[in-house]
Amino acid sequence: MKYVTAVWDDGGFFVDPRAYLAELSKLRDQLPAGAWAFASDPAHYALGHGNSHCVKDLELSGIQVATDKSGGLTLEFAPNQWKHDSGLRISYSGVTHFSIDYEHSIGWMLVDTVLLDEILPDEDGGCVHEIALTDASITVRCADLQAVWGDAS
Template sequence: MKYITAVWDDGGFYVDPRAYLAELPKFRDQLPDGAREFASDPAHYALGHGNSRCVKDLELSAVRVATDKSGNLILEFTPNQWKHDAGLRISYSGVKHFSIDYAHAIDWMLVDTVLLDEILPHEDGGCTHEIALTDASITVRCEDLKAVWEDAG
């Protein structure tokens, strides 16, 4: 990631969105509508307790790749039981690139959870969304995305 810090440091994860949040106003208007709305949501990077709409600690639960060449992709995240009251579904349109790179360094965790993510405009239009997980990273380059919080009940 270019601005977000999400690293393993001395036996724990260190995450810091401040550099990204400082730069976001400079390129926010270059992001497609859905990506801009998601990245600009004040709760998105609010790491404090009591914020159930922060992406940190969501658990990756499903990856749905279209097989019909439509360029659609869906990532689903279930809520962390101690933090979130809803899960998150991110639907991508016009996907040009999708990858999951596994580090396989944290083998004691049962699921990959979100550390933080970063959405940047892409030089060819659309955006790039990178998600740092506890044991992997996801990169999607697409025309736009739509993020919807869905009730866990």
């Protein structure tokens, strides 16, 4: 990620969205509408307890890739029982790239959880969404995305 810090550091995680949040207002005219709405939600990066719409600690629970050439992709995240009231479903349109890169393995964790994410404009008018997970990172290059809080499982 370019601005967001989400790293494994000496047996723990260090996350910091402040540099991204400082740049975010400059990206408004460059991000597609759905990506902007999700990234600019004031709760998105509010890391404190009691914020059920912060992405941190959501659990990756499903990946649905279109089997046709529609360019659709859906990522589902289950709520963390200690933090979230509901899960999150992100539907991507016009996907031109999707990857999951495993960087390390944390044996005591049963599921991959979100550390933080970052959405940046792409040169073709779309966006690139990077999600740092506890064991991996997800990268999606797409035309736009729609994020809906609800019963993702």
